[in-house]
Each structure stands twice: as C-alpha cells, then as structure tokens.
Amino acid sequence: MPAQTQDRGFLNGVRTYYDKNTPRFVRSHQSAVAKAIHREVWGPGVRTEKEAFEYVNALVLRAISAGSAPLPSPMPVLDLGCGVGGTLFYLAARMPIAGIGVTLSPVGVRLAESLARENGLAGRCRFLEANYLELPDVGMRQAVYAIESFLHGPDPARFFRSAAAVIPRGGRLIVCDDFLVEGAEASRDRTARRNLADFRRGWHVGSLITTKQAEAYAETAGLRLIDNQDLTPYLRLRRPCDRLIATFVNVGRGLPFRSPWWDSWVGGHAIQRCLLTGLIRYHFLVFDKALAL
Structure with missing residues (x-):
C-alpha cells in the first residue's frame, strides 16, 4: 500500500x-474551564487543577x-x-496575537469557533479543519506550537518540514509531547512491548520517537x-481515576x-x-530558526 494512502487512513482514525x-x-x-485537551502539569507554583491544565500554556x-x-x-501564532x-x-488573553488553529476534527473546529465567539475572540483566533502535514495558506507565523499533537502525525520528518516552512527567521517552534527514552524500543520485556503497543493503538500514535531523533529531524x-524541559516529574500518575480506568481496561482487555x-x-x-516504567518521558521542546545562516 502506498505510504500516502497509509497516512490518509491513519489520519482518518x-x-x-x-x-x-x-x-x-x-x-x-477543570479542563472545561481551561478549555484544555492536554494533561495537568503540577509544576512549580501550581496550586489548583486549573493552573495545572494551564501550566504548559x-x-x-x-x-x-x-x-x-x-x-x-x-x-502571528499557529x-x-x-x-x-x-x-x-x-x-490572546495575555498578549496581542493573530491566531490560527488547525485540527483534523470538524467537531473541534465547531466547538473552538463557538468558544471564540463566546469570549469575544473570533477576530483574533480562527480555526481551520486541516492536516498539519499539508498546511493550507496560513502565511508566515512567528510562533508555531504543537501540544500533545505531534505524536498523532505519521511522519515526523514531514512535521518539522511543514512547520519550518511557515516560520520566519527568528521565529520559534514548540513541541510538548511524549518521547521515547533511548533504548526503550529494544526492550525484550513482554509487558513493556505490550504497553507501548497499547499506547500506540489506543491513542493513535504515529510519531513516537526520542528527543534526539526530534532534534535531528x-x-x-x-x-x-x-x-x-523534562516535565515528567510534574505529572500526577496513579490517581484514583487512573487506578479505576486500569481496572476496567484489564477486565475488558479480552472483550471483542x-x-x-x-x-x-x-x-x-x-x-x-510507560511513564511509570521509564519507557517514555514528557518533554517541552523549543526550537528556533536562526536569524542568519
């Protein structure tokens, strides 16, 4: 099957x-208050769940x-x-921006547009249904970021090329996501391999790479x-809700x-x-495009 056809099928998922x-x-x-679909990060100074959801922001x-x-x-932000x-x-609540958000999900676009209108931000934040590997005309963007969305792309090299193409010299790209620990893929431990496979399948992960690989791309x-920045120490793991989900998953694993x-x-x-056993870490990476060659 051609790679583009495989990528299209993956992205449809x-x-x-x-x-x-x-x-x-x-x-x-509190993710409803923060409008966040990413994880809580209980970094220095964080006191509330809302602040934890907004820490990466x-x-x-x-x-x-x-x-x-x-x-x-x-x-100009993307x-x-x-x-x-x-x-x-x-x-937008803290600085003047001309923001564009892209997502594969038309449901996400509709919700984002509705929230922008409710908050009086429709003129400063607009949203497009698009594949970030094949961006529409968004102009040049001084700041580009991907929060827990990088790993959904099936081609990390194309991700960085696509992002770099719309960043001017002096601009920045930020990627906050899960990255493999060096040597994790070579693990012979059956449980480790199953956890990585479940992570990829369950969360539709296409680009689970190391930070060194990301730097090279x-x-x-x-x-x-x-x-x-390694933010893993600031994640709260094994919360009561996590333990409850673990019970359901383990009981329902064999159901068709x-x-x-x-x-x-x-x-x-x-x-x-994967986080508890050291197979992956949660990193905040910042890249820039040099002002001069």
Missing part, C-alpha cells in the same frame, strides 16, 4: 477519535515572548492540533533545539469490541505504565 471524544474531553473536571507564552527578534504586534482552542485563548528542516472512548482508556492506561 485520528479524526474519528477526536470527533467522538472531544465533547467528553472538554467536559472533564504558560510555558508556551514564556517561550514565544523570549525570542531574540523584535516581536510583531499582533504576533497551533498545530488546536483541540478546541484553549491555548490560543490563553495567549528539526535540524534537517533548518531549526535548532534551544530548550528541552472497540470504540473511540475505549481507545482513550486503553491508551491512557498504557501511557501511565
């Missing part, structure tokens, strides 16, 4: 996963405000895999790594059914196991 699950995700706990704000180039106003727009809304695309919501449970349980 990602689209269905988010079309079915996004309304549930944004109703969950705060890191994005800090990273895009600290570049060496003069900052345009409004700043969110690759925008969910329902939570990070764009966070940025980025360098080939003309981007250099300038910051690498699948659904997007069940996939999210299988993947969520697997990522817990």
